[in-house]
Amino acid sequence: MAAHNELGNLGEDIAAKRLVSEGYEILERQWRYKHKEIDIIARKGNILAIVEVKTRSSEQFGGVSDFITPNKTKFLVEAADAYARHINTNCEIRFDAIVIFVLGNEYKVEHIENVFFS
Numbered sequence: 373m374a375a376h377n378e379l380g381n382l383g384e385d386i387a388a389k390r391l392v393s394e395g396y397e398i399l400e401r402q403w404r405y406k407h408k409e410i411d412i413i414a415r416k417g418n419i420l421a422i423v424e425v426k427t428r429s430s431e432q433f434g435g436v437s438d439f440i441t442p443n444k445t446k447f448l449v450e451a452a453d454a455y456a457r458h459i460n461t462n463c464e465i466r467f468d469a470i471v472i473f474v475l476g477n478e479y480k481v482e483h484i485e486n487v488f489f490s
Contacts, residue, residue, distance in 0.1 A: 379474065383427025383466040384411055387470040390481050394420065399459075405451035412470075413455060422452045424487070427435060427472045440487060 388398050396414040412423040426439050439481045440448075445467075454467050469487040473480045 379427050380425075380430060383470075383472040384425050386427075386472050386481060387419075387423065387425045388412060390470065390483060391421075391423070392485070398464065398469045400455075403455065405447075405454050408447055408451070410448065410451050410455070415463065418463050420453075420461060421468045421473065421485075422448055422465060423470055424448065425466045425470050425472070427474060429474055440445075443489060450472075467478060 384401060388401065391412065391414045392397060394416070396416045398414050399412040399420075400410070403413055411425040412421075414423060416423045423471060424440060424444070448467055452467070456463070456465060460490055466486050467488050469484045469486070471482045
């Protein structure tokens with residue numbers, strides 16, 4: 373497996389653990405819609421969180437706005453709607469981002485709720 377894939381999988385594992393520690397139930401990981409995927413879909417109460425995970429080996433790669441582009445936003449909204457129909461839910465849908473900086477054997481995690489409006 374390529375190093376960037378390993379880093380991405382590590383980041384998703386860290387993000388899922390963080391969400392569980394915050395009281396979320398992980399419903400899906402790497403949920404595919406058309407030819408793309410949602411990293412994590414989690415639920416907490418009546419909130420269905422669509423979570424984009426970005427893992428970086430340096431803090432020099434930019435902020436959230438650098439990786440949630442207008443095209444990514446459009447895809448996430450479309451995929452979230454498809455997932456809500458798939459499971460037949462009327463939960464409130466929220467779009468979050470979890471950014472993980474892996475620095476050697478340590479990491480820093482930032483969970484940004486409602487990322488489109490932050």
